[in-house]
Amino acid sequence: MLTEIATIDTPAVTLSNFRIADEDLPPFRDMKFEDIEQLHLDHPGANDEAYRKRRDYIASLAKKFRETGIITDVDYTEEEQNIWRYVAGQLEELHQQRASQFYLDAKRDLGFSNDRIPQLSEMNRRLKELTGFRLAPIEGLVETRAFLRWLSFRTMLSTQYIRHRSKPEYTPEPDIVHEAIGHIPTFTNKNFADYSQFIGHGARIANDRQLEELGRLYWFTVEFGLKEEDGGIKAYGAGLLSSVGELEHAFGDEVERRPFDFEEVINHDFTYSDLQPVLYVIPSYNFLKEITRKYIESF
DSSP states (O other): OOOOEEETTEEEEOTTOOOOOGGGSOOGGGOOOOOTTOOOTTSTTTTOHHHHHHHHHHHHHHHHHHHHSOOOOOOOOHHHHHHHHHHHHHHHHHHHHHBOHHHHHHHHHTTOOTTSOOOHHHHHHHHHHHTSOEEEEOSSOOOHHHHHHHHTTTEEEEOOOOOOTTOTTOOSSOOHHIIIIIIGGGGGSHHHHHHHHHHHHHHHHOOHHHHHHHHHHHIIIIITOEEEETTEEEEOOHHHHTOHHHHHHHTSTTOEEEEOOHHHHHTOOOOTTSOOSEEEEESOHHHHHHHHHHHHHTO
16 A cells, blocks of 8 residues: 655655645746747747737746745736636636536635636635645646646646737636636645645656556546536536636537546546547545545555
């Protein structure tokens, strides 16, 4: 049975160590990310020099965090606030119909507003109070193992820049809309926060095959998870909750919604760029947490 997980560059943690002290965190300067100077051609802002400059400036605040450990608030422009208002407003009605109740409660508890972009610093303070989770700004995309391993320290890496104004409904990369509307509220649930930490533990010791399995598990739960609730099905995955198109599609006739089967999920390949034809429905967050604990203990 796995009782302790250690790596050369980080302190030892255990599967029962749900609270992580500041002194137990690895140095934030060790966070690895993809080159912020490069935007893929399919990014709506790839050829917008002003957008690229603004995005790079906001990303530089994350670089400052990696040096100091202090989150710098972003003075978002009115244009950026308008993008948030548009997307958050579009999602609000759908959330009331389709989102898990704990997610709706979490948005309220975090003080979410459809009128302004929340700051990572304020959400970070609240999460630490509720479940001991932290937020850490990052400049860009993060490789799978590097991203997941931080979850073992109850820390989520989060971008702060926002998508391009020309396509407010779409982003090919995680932005503050995806992070704040999709991911961050879920960490207010203790079982889900613990589950996320377990995935992080697994990523630190997984071989390449196991890491692929963890990536699929993360995809079909954290990003595109559904849950039984009050005799129906509700969404809790960030990829669903932060996208009007994905959320509408998830409850349409084109999607097969299957009962959650762990072995099936970790062997189910997916494509990032496509709407998902199959989604999995968990009975509870505690179920997900415990079945994942047993899986990681088998590593």
